[in-house]
Amino acid sequence: MAASFDLKNDNVVVIIGSGAGGGTLGNELAQKGVDVVILEAGARHEYEDFINDEWGSFSQLAWTDKRTTSGDWRVSKDFPNLPAWIVKSVGGSTTHWAGASLRFQEHEFKTLSTYGKVEGANLLDWPVTLAEMEPYYAKAEAKMGVTGTNNWPRLPGNNNFKVLKAGADKLGYKECHTGNMAINSVERDDRNSCQQTGFCFQGCKWGAKWSTLYTEIPKGEATGHLEVRPNAMAIKINHDAAGKVTGVVYADKDGKLQEQKARVVAVAGNSIESPRLLLNSESAKFPHGLANSSGQVGKNYMRHTTGSVYAIFDRPVHMYRGTTMAGIIRDEARHDPSRGFVGGYEFETLSLGLPFMAAFLNPGGWGRSFTTALDHYDHMAGLWIVGEDMPRAENRITLHKDEKDAHGMPIADVHFDDHPNDTAMRNHAYKQATALYDAVGATRSFPTPPYPSTHNLGTNRMSEKAEDGVVNQHGQAHDIKNLFVSDGSQFTTGAAENPTLTIVSLAIRQAEYIASQMSAKTI
Amino acid sequence: MVTIYDGKPGLSRRELLKRGGIGALLVISGSAVISPENAWGLETSALKPETMATLIQMARDIYPHDQVPDKYYAIAVKGHDEQAGKDAAYKTMIEDGIADLDKKSGEGGYRGLGWEEQRVAVLQQIEATPFFQSIRGGLVVSLYNQQEVWPIFGYEGESYSKGGYIARGFDDIEWL
Numbered sequence: 001m002a003a004s005f006d007l008k009n010d011n012v013v014v015i016i017g018s019g020a021g022g023g024t025l026g027n028e029l030a031q032k033g034v035d036v037v038i039l040e041a042g043a044r045h046e047y048e049d050f051i052n053d054e055w056g057s058f059s060q061l062a063w064t065d066k067r068t069t070s071g072d073w074r075v076s077k078d079f080p081n082l083p084a085w086i087v088k089s090v091g092g093s094t095t096h097w098a099g100a101s102l103r104f105q106e107h108e109f110k111t112l113s114t115y116g117k118v119e120g121a122n123l124l125d126w127p128v129t130l131a132e133m134e135p136y137y138a139k140a141e142a143k144m145g146v147t148g149t150n151n152w153p154r155l156p157g158n159n160n161f162k163v164l165k166a167g168a169d170k171l172g173y174k175e176c177h178t179g180n181m182a183i184n185s186v187e188r189d190d191r192n193s194c195q196q197t198g199f200c201f202q203g204c205k206w207g208a209k210w211s212t213l214y215t216e217i218p219k220g221e222a223t224g225h226l227e228v229r230p231n232a233m234a235i236k237i238n239h240d241a242a243g244k245v246t247g248v249v250y251a252d253k254d255g256k257l258q259e260q261k262a263r264v265v266a267v268a269g270n271s272i273e274s275p276r277l278l279l280n281s282e283s284a285k286f287p288h289g290l291a292n293s294s295g296q297v298g299k300n301y302m303r304h305t306t307g308s309v310y311a312i313f314d315r316p317v318h319m320y321r322g323t324t325m326a327g328i329i330r331d332e333a334r335h336d337p338s339r340g341f342v343g344g345y346e347f348e349t350l351s352l353g354l355p356f357m358a359a360f361l362n363p364g365g366w367g368r369s370f371t372t373a374l375d376h377y378d379h380m381a382g383l384w385i386v387g388e389d390m391p392r393a394e395n396r397i398t399l400h401k402d403e404k405d406a407h408g409m410p411i412a413d414v415h416f417d418d419h420p421n422d423t424a425m426r427n428h429a430y431k432q433a434t435a436l437y438d439a440v441g442a443t444r445s446f447p448t449p450p451y452p453s454t455h456n457l458g459t460n461r462m463s464e465k466a467e468d469g470v471v472n473q474h475g476q477a478h479d480i481k482n483l484f485v486s487d488g489s490q491f492t493t494g495a496a497e498n499p500t501l502t503i504v505s506l507a508i509r510q511a512e513y514i515a516s517q518m519s520a521k522t523i
Numbered sequence: 524m525v526t527i528y529d530g531k532p533g534l535s536r537r538e539l540l541k542r543g544g545i546g547a548l549l550v551i552s553g554s555a556v557i558s559p560e561n562a563w564g565l566e567t568s569a570l571k572p573e574t575m576a577t578l579i580q581m582a583r584d585i586y587p588h589d590q591v592p593d594k595y596y597a598i599a600v601k602g603h604d605e606q607a608g609k610d611a612a613y614k615t616m617i618e619d620g621i622a623d624l625d626k627k628s629g630e631g632g633y634r635g636l637g638w639e640e641q642r643v644a645v646l647q648q649i650e651a652t653p654f655f656q657s658i659r660g661g662l663v664v665s666l667y668n669q670q671e672v673w674p675i676f677g678y679e680g681e682s683y684s685k686g687g688y689i690a691r692g693f694d695d696i697e698w699l
Contacts, residue, residue: 157694159695163696166699196688197688316677321692353680358586358667366585367585371586371587374667
């Protein structure tokens with residue numbers, strides 16, 4: 001039975017956000033008998049409510065509250081008010097994610113020591129190592145049902161994967177397979193196996209893809225220790241004279257402001273909203289926002305070096321059939337500066353339906369060069385590039401000086417400039433992917449610019465020293481003992497891998513820490 | 524309100540202008556744009572029907588798909604008539620934008636230019652204007668989000684109700 005806690009109950013852990021970080025942390029704490037209230041800005045849509053329609057689903061799930069953008073990234077020109085394609089709904093972006101679940105590589109926790117100082121980048125080693133993370137990665141993989149782990153078979157490859165694999169073989173790539181996916185390849189955990197429906201980004205109507213919406217959250221609710229409060233938009237975190245946080249002010253479903261008291265607060269609203277909330281919680285005691293004595297809150301915004309390559313063949317492919325992210329090539333994920341950049345990148349198949357292909361293939365493009373690409377939509381194959389981007393202090397989330405949202409909270413501005421390393425990596429990936437498809441007989445290829453960001457990272461980063469970041473190795477604020485960050489904003493650097501598995505692993509680890517600190521009465 | 528009169532032979536609008544005669548692309552009649560060849564018509568309420576006819580041609584020139592009939596371009600731009608009915612400034616932007624397009628196209632106006640290249644050259648002159656960006660930005664959703672056009676491109680749309688593709692060709696590629 002889901003719990004229901006009084007607003008004045010100051011013994012609860014309040015978590016802001018119900019996605020990979022918040023949803024997992026909530027369940028993990030509830031399993032340990034800790035009382036938890038999750039405040040989720042969005043509504044609760046169960047998986048049978050999802051829509052196999054790109055724009056229809058976007059209206060249902062996407063975070064479309066206005067944001068502004070600046071910087072030299074093309075998203076700012078083409079989608080000035082949509083810097084990120086993430087979700088406002090119970091389950092957060094785990095409803096939308098594709099399911100790729102890769103562990104970081106050892107060196108990716110130690111980028112400053114491995115890559116050395118990179119001009120114009122704010123590299124730093126994580127205060128955590130791969131060895132320390134391994135047990136938690138294993139727990140996360142088991143929880144999420146990651147294919148290729150725990151003897152679960154990999155998913156069968158669809159048409160888009162088969163084209164990728166044929167090209168990978170021709171180019172001599174060695175590590176190409178259907179991935180480590182948090183998508184059931186067999187029925188497990190009382191959930192269906194993948195039916196190769198496509199529309200992974202629109203929410204899995206079979207419940208085959210792991211999402212906190214129908215795994216962590218109901219499991220947590222069943223303990224009687226978890227309440228998920230949807231349509232609750234956090235505005236401000238309050239604190240006492242001693243500097244400990246005491247509660248969260250939020251706008252409820254009717255837009256009325258409420259305050260939920262708290263013993264501990266964990267922020268997990270994704271890397272735009274989490275720093276926005278901390279910055280908006282400024283006070284006389286914390287004039288630059290909560291947890292911001294370092295000045296790092298909102299800085300070092302990362303979005304992965306991304307891009308896509310689509311290619312047309314003289315015979316049909318039907319790439320949209322089956323899992324959206326149906327396979328991976330990992331050979332380029334290594335750190336090998338001889339390629340002209342530090343860090344590495346993954347190739348992962350991707351497809352968009354016709355409506356989104358029209359919107360994202362070449363935003364703003366028109367005329368026959370554009371439309372003849374779409375004319376051969378069913379002859380198209382495609383992949384996505386996801387690589388490590390450089391943290392930069394000036395790439396950051398700030399509060400807009402004038403514009404406010406419906407609750408009077410300043411909206412977020414997202415500033416991003418590509419680092420030369422990002423551009424060099426993307427160009428390398430474009431060239432390799434084009435060669436890959438050429439090798440299979442592509443008649444035309446399209447290096448496609450990055451979409452609005454799905455991997456938003458780094459804006460409350462972990463650091464060993466308080467002056468370098470916002471939180472410590474447990475995601476605990478350096479400045480405030482009972483304030484935590486539980487999403488991808490705590491990433492010190494981005495690595496080449498899709499972030500969700502690491503977010504979930506960190507949340508499992510953080511839950512152990514919070515529970516033990518609560519028992520020890522240190523928080 | 525914009526009404527699309529659709530396609531059974533011999534329907535409304537005076538039998539769709541008695542089905543034309545000379546294969547004209549689009550015919551203006553009263554407040555309607557009519558395609559006698561293809562038996563559909565579109566009635567405008569805020570914009571001039573000539574404006575709507577030009578918008579339809581402009582839509583095709585922006586996103587030309589020779590296998591997509593005019594009707595879907597008409598459906599894709601009809602929202603501008605509704606918007607113009609609610610917003611006088613918007614109506615002015617559209618009417619002025621089309622008038623400018625006609626002026627730049629010479630004596631016969633935009634629709635009088637016989638080749639797509641000629642019309643595209645005119646569109647390129649106005650590409651940066653809010654008018655053009657508004658038409659193009661709306662069109663990229665309103666054209667490609669019509670389920671009826673998806674089969675023309677080989678896109679199958681919703682698949683959950685059919686059990687996904689696990690038994691319907693998710694891995695049926697044979698030419699590799």
